[in-house]
Amino acid sequence: MNYLEKRLKEIEEISAYNVNGRKEKFTKQLLEQGFHDGDIFDLWTHLIDIILPRLKRFQELKCSYPGNLSSFEQWTEIIDKMIIAFKLLEENKFIYEKEEEDKIDEGLKLFVEWFRNLWW
Numbered sequence: 001m002n003y004l005e006k007r008l009k010e011i012e013e014i015s016a017y018n019v020n021g022r023k024e025k026f027t028k029q030l031l032e033q034g035f036h037d038g039d040i041f042d043l044w045t046h047l048i049d050i051i052l053p054r055l056k057r058f059q060e061l062k063c064s065y066p067g068n069l070s071s072f073e074q075w076t077e078i079i080d081k082m083i084i085a086f087k088l089l090e091e092n093k094f095i096y097e098k099e100e101e102d103k104i105d106e107g108l109k110l111f112v113e114w115f116r117n118l119w120w
Contacts, residue, residue, distance in 0.1 A: 004030070011036070045092060052086040055079060055118075063120035078114060081107045 001009070011017050011026050017038060026036035039046045058079065065075035085107020088100050096104065 011038075014038075044089070048086055048090050052083065052090060055083050055086060058118060058120075059083065061120065066114070066117040078110050082111045082114075083107070085111070 007030055008027065011023055011030065017023050017026055022038070026038055029036035059076065062072060062076070065072050069075050069078075081103070085104045088096065088104050088107075
């Protein structure tokens with residue numbers, strides 16, 4: 001099942017999408033723009049679902065590292081911290097322990113700082 005088929009099935013199965021014409025509206029939006037308004041209800045959790053698996057795969061490939069770093073190990077550590085932050089956020093807790101909050105903050109700051117270096 002490809003991405004679009006999966007998303008269309010999701011629209012069919014989620015009961016909240018089947019009221020007040022949402023199913024038809026969301027289906028049309030998905031086909032026209034690749035996402036629907038339901039995706040932005042809690043945009044940050046939807047973005048985590050997109051970013052986390054791709055960061056993990058990026059880490060696995062280890063094709064290159066930014067020229068201003070001294071080694072792959074340093075780059076690996078930076079990406080690991082990003083991944084940890086997104087994994088914690090994926091848990092979608094209402095309250096995080098102080099240590100978890102610190103890891104989330106650090107990983108997100110690194111994500112912003114190194115965002116333009118996430119290529120190979």
